[in-house]
Amino acid sequence: MEKGTIIEFRLQGERRIAICDRPEGKKHWVVIDERGQSHTIHPREIAYQVKGCTLKQSEIKDFIKQVEPLLDPASLEVAWELLIEDGEVVTCEEMAQLLFSDTSPHLCYAAYYLLDEDKVYFKQKGDGYEPRSAAKVAEIKHQQSAAQSKQREQEEFLARIEEKIKGTAVEWQDSDRNP
Structure with missing residues (x-):
């Protein structure tokens, strides 16, 4: 250095x-x-x-x-679709070339940042990043969707409790009664 x-x-x-x-x-x-x-x-x-x-x-x-401005996680899905067939490990420089058609320093850092933050499409392997299998990506997306749904239900439940505390009539949901 x-x-x-x-x-x-x-x-x-x-x-x-x-x-x-x-x-x-x-x-x-x-x-x-x-x-x-x-x-x-x-x-x-x-x-x-x-x-x-x-x-x-x-x-x-x-x-x-x-x-x-380059930190758009959606661009990784496109890169993943292109790289999943080969299944080869890519470096940050190779990802910058794929995403931005250039390997200037700020683009390489942006590619690193996207790959490092990504929990769905790529996993770190040594100094590079390997595309996850289609089945694994589907599983991770399903888990994220289920977690978001559970979070939303919990927020709605808390909102209904607050309404009930205020004295408003509340229509309880089936999910409110089950743990």
Whole structure:
């Protein structure tokens, strides 16, 4: 790594984009995040390193602004449909080429971000991402749909309870009586 290299790391589970500032000891690096805070991290704490681009700390926000409009999770479904037949592992650079027809640094980071956040179509395998089987994708979508339905029922139930507390007549549903 060199000074100005853009990296992503996690701090208490939250994504942080930073630039490498200087080495600290034998292996650690001092990095400065988008908020101007410095952190000392070990290379294994780096979730992603943007290749081919160095920035100053003041340019991180512009980099993020370039990436944000590209973060459409729906585009991964199209990529998955194209890649499921081969079943081959793809890198972030290959995904950027597929999604955006270019491999510039901000596009590679956007592809990484989409793949990292995705829980339906791809799973991480080594340094790349492997398309899930059609059966697994259908199962995950079904689980998500069931969870959303259960959440909606619970919210509706709580709304009916609030109405009843206010003294309004409420029509109870069958799902309200069953655990």
